[in-house]
Amino acid sequence: MFDRDIWQEIFNTLKTNKLRTFLTGFSVGWAIFILVMLLASVNGMQNGFVSQFNDDATNSIFVRPGTTSKAYGGFEAGRRIQLKNEDLEYIKQSFPNDIEYISARYYANATARYKSETGSYSVHATHPDHQAIEKTLVVAGRYINEADVINKAKVAVIGRKVAEDLFKNEDPLGKFVEFNGLPFRVIGVFTDDGDDNAERRVYAPVSTYQRIYGNTNDINIIALTYNPTYDLTKALEFSERLEILMKRRHKIDPDDQAGLYVWNYAEAFDNISSFTAVLKGIGIGVGFLILIAGIVGIGNIMVFTIKERTKEIGVRKALGARPRQIVNLVLLESVFITAISGFVGLLFAWVILAAVGPMIQTPAFSNPSVNLSTVVTATIILIIAGVLAGLLPAMKAANVKPIVALSDK
Amino acid sequence: MIEIKDLHKSYKMGSNSLHVLKGINFKVEEGELVAIMGSSGSGKSTLLNILGMLDSADSGEYTLDGVPIKNLSETKAAQYRNKFLGFIFQSFNLINYKSALENVALPLYYQKVPRKERQEKAMKYLERVGLKPWADHLPSELSGGQKQRVAIARAMAGEPKVLLADEPTGALDSKTSYEVMDLIQKINDDGNTILVVTHEEDIAHMCKRIVHLKDGVIVEDKKIEQVRAEQYV
Numbered sequence: 001m002f003d004r005d006i007w008q009e010i011f012n013t014l015k016t017n018k019l020r021t022f023l024t025g026f027s028v029g030w031a032i033f034i035l036v037m038l039l040a041s042v043n044g045m046q047n048g049f050v051s052q053f054n055d056d057a058t059n060s061i062f063v064r065p066g067t068t069s070k071a072y073g074g075f076e077a078g079r080r081i082q083l084k085n086e087d088l089e090y091i092k093q094s095f096p097n098d099i100e101y102i103s104a105r106y107y108a109n110a111t112a113r114y115k116s117e118t119g120s121y122s123v124h125a126t127h128p129d130h131q132a133i134e135k136t137l138v139v140a141g142r143y144i145n146e147a148d149v150i151n152k153a154k155v156a157v158i159g160r161k162v163a164e165d166l167f168k169n170e171d172p173l174g175k176f177v178e179f180n181g182l183p184f185r186v187i188g189v190f191t192d193d194g195d196d197n198a199e200r201r202v203y204a205p206v207s208t209y210q211r212i213y214g215n216t217n218d219i220n221i222i223a224l225t226y227n228p229t230y231d232l233t234k235a236l237e238f239s240e241r242l243e244i245l246m247k248r249r250h251k252i253d254p255d256d257q258a259g260l261y262v263w264n265y266a267e268a269f270d271n272i273s274s275f276t277a278v279l280k281g282i283g284i285g286v287g288f289l290i291l292i293a294g295i296v297g298i299g300n301i302m303v304f305t306i307k308e309r310t311k312e313i314g315v316r317k318a319l320g321a322r323p324r325q326i327v328n329l330v331l332l333e334s335v336f337i338t339a340i341s342g343f344v345g346l347l348f349a350w351v352i353l354a355a356v357g358p359m360i361q362t363p364a365f366s367n368p369s370v371n372l373s374t375v376v377t378a379t380i381i382l383i384i385a386g387v388l389a390g391l392l393p394a395m396k397a398a399n400v401k402p403i404v405a406l407s408d409k
Numbered sequence: 410m411i412e413i414k415d416l417h418k419s420y421k422m423g424s425n426s427l428h429v430l431k432g433i434n435f436k437v438e439e440g441e442l443v444a445i446m447g448s449s450g451s452g453k454s455t456l457l458n459i460l461g462m463l464d465s466a467d468s469g470e471y472t473l474d475g476v477p478i479k480n481l482s483e484t485k486a487a488q489y490r491n492k493f494l495g496f497i498f499q500s501f502n503l504i505n506y507k508s509a510l511e512n513v514a515l516p517l518y519y520q521k522v523p524r525k526e527r528q529e530k531a532m533k534y535l536e537r538v539g540l541k542p543w544a545d546h547l548p549s550e551l552s553g554g555q556k557q558r559v560a561i562a563r564a565m566a567g568e569p570k571v572l573l574a575d576e577p578t579g580a581l582d583s584k585t586s587y588e589v590m591d592l593i594q595k596i597n598d599d600g601n602t603i604l605v606v607t608h609e610e611d612i613a614h615m616c617k618r619i620v621h622l623k624d625g626v627i628v629e630d631k632k633i634e635q636v637r638a639e640q641y642v
């Protein structure tokens with residue numbers, strides 16, 4: 001393999017057939033280029049999805065009530081389910097080991113006013129745990145705490161956009177802003193990278209809003225994160241248990257999908273993973289088809305060069321070259337052209353991705369790139385491709401009868 | 410050294426079959442220098458190809474240095490050729506992108522001799538044919554006579570039992586032909602067994618024995634007084 005004579009021969013054939021070598025090499029290089037670009041695109045898409053979801057903790061589960069679609073337990077279908085504070089307590093006590101953070105969420109809208117500035121914002125009334133679940137980044141002041149909830153304090157954590165709208169250049173911390181005419185003290189400002197809309201939001205203690213809206217203990221959604229040590233199977237198994245328990249508690253048919261939703265982030269993430277896996281599969285498939293064209297091209301050229309070198313091969317055989325040695329020579333040459341061309345294609349793709357990739361930062365597509373495993377896979381593919389391309393020509397070469405060397409025609 | 414008995418060979422061409430060798434019997438002892446003569450198409454090359462294991466006979470026996478040559482696999486034939494035989498061709502058949510030295514070293518490469526030793530040995534044989542200063546030249550930079558001398562050095566490099574030459578002077582002018590024959594005679598003087606196919610009388614008479622082929626059989630086989638080529642050089 002690392003025999004100088006073999007390499008000398010390979011370089012000689014390549015040198016005497018420069019254009020042909022280039023053209024065939026190009027087809028393989030192009031194939032690898034496209035393959036890598038496709039894989040990188042899928043990668044970019046995956047990155048895009050992940051960064052969109054990363055807004056929330058990756059282990060979050062949302063319990064959302066609906067309207068029953070099936071009659072069950074003496075109730076008619078079409079019953080609206082309402083979650084209450086007690087549900088939250090019930091979940092907390094039922095799954096002490098499964099739950100990391102848990103918070104209620106109560107939705108409201110607020111027309112806000114500070115001095116002469118006004119605006120309309122959505123209010124998420126929550127527990128302190130909500131910060132961790134939603135990964136809310138407080139950049140000034142603090143988030144809601146237990147005391148706020150117990151005291152039903154009229155405090156608010158406002159989004160950066162809200163602060164800009166209402167307070168202009170003033171520091172909002174400690175100032176009072178009116179929500180629907182009620183004064184709330186601003187205790188914090190938060191940001192949300194990736195989503196401007198989230199910054200037009202206001203967080204307030206859940207208890208405060210429940211009192212404002214007629215002393216209810218209704219809640220809209222229960223958000224929680226499960227034990228972060230759980231893997232996907234355990235996470236899915238837990239949300240299953242949670243769903244069964246909640247449906248039983250609210251007398252909903254276990255098969256009624258409309259009565260109560262338990263939305264598990266892990267599950268959605270799993271769906272996305274299989275979606276991008278399919279895309280990846282398609283990318284690999286297309287790349288392979290193009291690569292096959294390249295392999296056929298190289299095989300074709302090699303058959304041609306073998307034909308031209310028939311006499312030389314005959315002489316070698318007369319001098320004692322074994323069929324195996326001839327086969328090895330041709331295969332090595334084929335693998336060499338294939339591998340070099342492939343790597344040139346890979347390098348091109350890599351350079352382009354390195355230059356352009358980081359600039360692409362749209363929500364659905366970010367930082368497409370080639371990783372080491374792609375390179376390793378490509379190398380293995382190229383070597384196999386080279387062997388495949390060289391197989392037929394090698395067999396042809398091995399079958400050359402040395403007698404042709406003697407016949408001087 | 411070589412012994413063949415009742416050798417037959419025919420070529421099939423479509424429905425016809427051309428019977429080229431019709432029962433050849435002969436024996437070559439070690440150290441002989443044999444000319445195989447005959448008109449064009451008489452089957453000289455066919456015989457030499459069979460002796461060189463490049464082709465197989467239809468029937469008959471062939472023994473080379475006591476080894477029966479029969480039903481050889483390609484690999485085995487390659488091994489035997491490499492070990493037993495050296496070939497010299499009319500059109501030299503040097504590999505055009507290899508230097509004279511590398512061409513000479515090629516049979517040694519197939520004998521798996523290490524590179525350095527190969528180079529040294531090849532150089533020794535190049536020196537023997539008087540081409541040491543041309544070791545690094547490509548065949549395209551050599552004259553016809555020089556090419557054939559490189560080819561002879563290559564045939565000898567593997568130290569074979571028998572040298573087979575098919576019209577070694579066929580592509581050369583008469584002066585160069587004599588130079589080549591002079592070299593072949595000297596190699597024979599050292600005890601090497603050589604078979605030379607030729608259709609030229611003067612070349613044949615520079616051997617020690619002439620085997621005459623006609624219509625697929627040996628019509629004459631005689632020892633002769635060797636004409637030394639040296640005097641014409």
Ligand SMILES: Nc1ncnc2c1ncn2[C@@H]1O[C@H](COP(=O)(O)OP(=O)(O)O)[C@@H](O)[C@H]1O
Nearest residue numbers: 420427429447448449450451452453454455456
């Ligand atoms: N491979 C072949 N197929 C068919 N006929 C052949 C083949 N090789 C040689 N012949 C024929 O066999 C005869 C002998 O050929 P050859 O041995 O080359 O003669 P020479 O070398 O004496 O000129 C010729 O008539 C030639 O045409």
Ligand SMILES: [Mg+2]
Nearest residue numbers: 453454455575
């Ligand atoms: Mg002939």
